[in-house]
Amino acid sequence: MIAIVDYGAGNxxxxxxxxxxxxxxxxxxxxxxxxxxxxxxxxxxxxxAGSAMTGMEERGIDKAMKQAFEAxxxxxxxCVGCQIIMDKSQENDASCLGLIPGEVQAFPEKMxxxxxxxxxxxxxxxxxxxVQEHPLFHGIKADDEFYxxxxxxxVPKDDKAVFGRTGYGVTFAxxxxxxNLFATQFHLEKSGEPGLLILKNFCVWKPC
Amino acid sequence: MLSKRIIPCLDVREGKTxxxxxxQNNVEIGDPVEMARFYYEAGADELVFYDITASxxxxxxxxxxxxxxxxxxxxxxxVGGGIRTLEDMRAVLLxxxxxxxVNSAAVKNPDIIRQGxxxxxxxxxxxxxxxxxxGQKEGIPSGYEIVINGGRTYMGMDALEWAKKAQELGAGEIxxxxxxxxxxxxxxxxxLTRLVSDAVDIPVIASGGAGTPSHLADILTQGRADAALIAxxxxxxxxTVNEIKQYLQEQGVKVRKTW
Numbered sequence: 460m461i462a463i464v465d466y467g468a469g470n471x472x473x474x475x476x477x478x479x480x481x482x483x484x485x486x487x488x489x490x491x492x493x494x495x496x497x498x499x500x501x502x503x504x505x506x507x508a509g510s511a512m513t514g515m516e517e518r519g520i521d522k523a524m525k526q527a528f529e530a531x532x533x534x535x536x537x538c539v540g541c542q543i544i545m546d547k548s549q550e551n552d553a554s555c556l557g558l559i560p561g562e563v564q565a566f567p568e569k570m571x572x573x574x575x576x577x578x579x580x581x582x583x584x585x586x587x588x589x590v591q592e593h594p595l596f597h598g599i600k601a602d603d604e605f606y607x608x609x610x611x612x613x614v615p616k617d618d619k620a621v622f623g624r625t626g627y628g629v630t631f632a633x634x635x636x637x638x639n640l641f642a643t644q645f646h647l648e649k650s651g652e653p654g655l656l657i658l659k660n661f662c663v664w665k666p667c
Numbered sequence: 668m669l670s671k672r673i674i675p676c677l678d679v680r681e682g683k684t685x686x687x688x689x690x691q692n693n694v695e696i697g698d699p700v701e702m703a704r705f706y707y708e709a710g711a712d713e714l715v716f717y718d719i720t721a722s723x724x725x726x727x728x729x730x731x732x733x734x735x736x737x738x739x740x741x742x743x744x745x746v747g748g749g750i751r752t753l754e755d756m757r758a759v760l761l762x763x764x765x766x767x768x769v770n771s772a773a774v775k776n777p778d779i780i781r782q783g784x785x786x787x788x789x790x791x792x793x794x795x796x797x798x799x800x801x802g803q804k805e806g807i808p809s810g811y812e813i814v815i816n817g818g819r820t821y822m823g824m825d826a827l828e829w830a831k832k833a834q835e836l837g838a839g840e841i842x843x844x845x846x847x848x849x850x851x852x853x854x855x856x857x858x859l860t861r862l863v864s865d866a867v868d869i870p871v872i873a874s875g876g877a878g879t880p881s882h883l884a885d886i887l888t889q890g891r892a893d894a895a896l897i898a899x900x901x902x903x904x905x906x907t908v909n910e911i912k913q914y915l916q917e918q919g920v921k922v923r924k925t926w
Contacts, residue, residue: 649743
C-alpha cells in the first residue's frame with residue numbers, strides 16, 4: 460500500500476492522481492498506524508514548514524514518520540515534504556522531523572538577475588544537476604526540467620545527503636536523501652514525464 | 668535559471684473548446700481534455716483554461732472538464748472565467764487546477780484576491796487584467812486603463828496601480844491581456860508589459876497579440892515577461908510549441924527543451 464500522508468498541508472489530490480496514472484493505488488491517510496504500516500510513504504505539501512509540522516503533530520503523524528524511517532520503509536517527500544525532514548526551518552523558526560541534519564533557509568533578498576532582482580517565490584521550470592547517482596534518477600536526462608514553487612530550500616549539513624542541485628540566484632539542494640528516504644523540492648506531480656519517471660522509480664524502489 | 672514559460676490558452680464554452688480550432692494528429696476537435704493532452708505532449712509548460720460559459724448554472728460542466736484534465740496532464744494549469752467567490756476558487760482547485768485566475772470579480776471586489784491567497788496560498792491566485800490604452804489622463808497616470816466585459820466597460824482604474832495593489836493583496840502572478848493587441852497577431856503590447864513587469868515583483872504572463880515566434884522572443888526579453896500566452900498561432904497549426912521553443916532558444920531565450 461502506498462500511503463499519501465494527509466497532514467493538512469495542501470492539495471494531495473494531484474499527487475494521488477499522478478500515482479494512480481502510473482497504475483498504483485494510493486491511499487490518502489492521516490492515520491498514524493496506517494502510515495507506519497505502509498509499504499511506501501509519500502508526503503507532499505505546500506505552504507509553510509511550521510504549519511505542516513503542526514498538522515503532523517496534531518495528528519500524531521510525526522512519530523509515525525520517524526518510526527517508518529527507522530523501519531526502512533521507502534519514503535518520498537515533495538516540496539514542503541522535502542523541508543520538514545530537516546532539523547528545523549528558518550520559516551517561523553519551526554522545528555522539523557530531523558531525519559536529515561541541517562536546516563531550511565530562505566532565498567536571499569534581492570538576488571541579482573543581471574537585469575533587476577530575481578523574483579521570489581522561485582516559480583516555474585528549472586534544471587536539475589545530478590551530483591550523486593540515485594535509483595530514483597534512473598532514466599532522467601541532463602536537460603530535463605522540473606516545476607518549482609517555493610521560497611525556502613533545504614541545506615543539509617552533510618553533502619552526502621545532496622543528490623541534485625538547482626540554480627536560482629544561489630545554488631541549492633533540490634533533491635536530497637538518506638537511506639530509505641528521498642525528497643525533491645520540485646513538484647514531481649507537475650513536472651511532466653521526468654517528474655512521473657522519478658515518481659514511478661520510487662514506486663518500485665528497494666532501498667539497500 | 669528559470670525557463671520562460673510558453674502557455675497555450677483554451678477558451679471553453681459548455682465543455683467544448685471554441686474558435687473552431689484545427690488540429691493535426693487526429694486530436695478530436697473541440698474536446699478540451701484531448702487538446703490538453705495534445706499540448707502536454709507537445710511541450711507546453713503550462714495551460715490556461717478560460718470558461719466562457721455564459722450561464723452560471725452550467726459551471727459544473729467546467730469542473731468536470733478540470734477534473735478530467737487533471738487526470739490527463741501533469742503540468743500546472745490554471746482556470747479562469749466566471750470565478751466570483753472563494754467557493755468557486757475552491758471547486759476549481761479541488762478538481763485539480765494548480766492555479767485559479769480572477770479578473771472582473773477582483774475588479775469589483777479586490778478582497779477576493781486576499782481571501783483566495785489566505786485560503787489557498789499566493790501561488791494559487793492569478794490576477795487576470797484586461798487593459799486598454801487610453802492615454803494619460805486624470806486617474807490613469809500610466810495611460811493604461813482596466814476594462815471588463817471584453818473591453819466594453821471602462822473601470823476608471825489605472826493598470827499599473829491595480830497590478831501593484833493586487834500584488835499587495837496576495838496575487839501570485841499576473842496575466843496581462845492587452846485588449847488593443849488581442850487578435851491582431853501583430854505582437855504583444857510591449858510598453859504595457861514592460862511597465863507592469865517592472866512595477867511588480869510577481870511573475871507576469873503576457874497575453875494578446877502573438878502571431879509569430881519573434882513576438883514571443885521580444886516580449887520575453889525586452890518586455891521582461893516571465894511567460895507568454897499563445898492561442899491562435901498554435902490552435903490553427905501555424906506553429907507547434909516545439910517550433911516556437913526552438914526559435915526562442917536560437918534567440919538566447921532559456922526554455923524547457925525536453926519533456
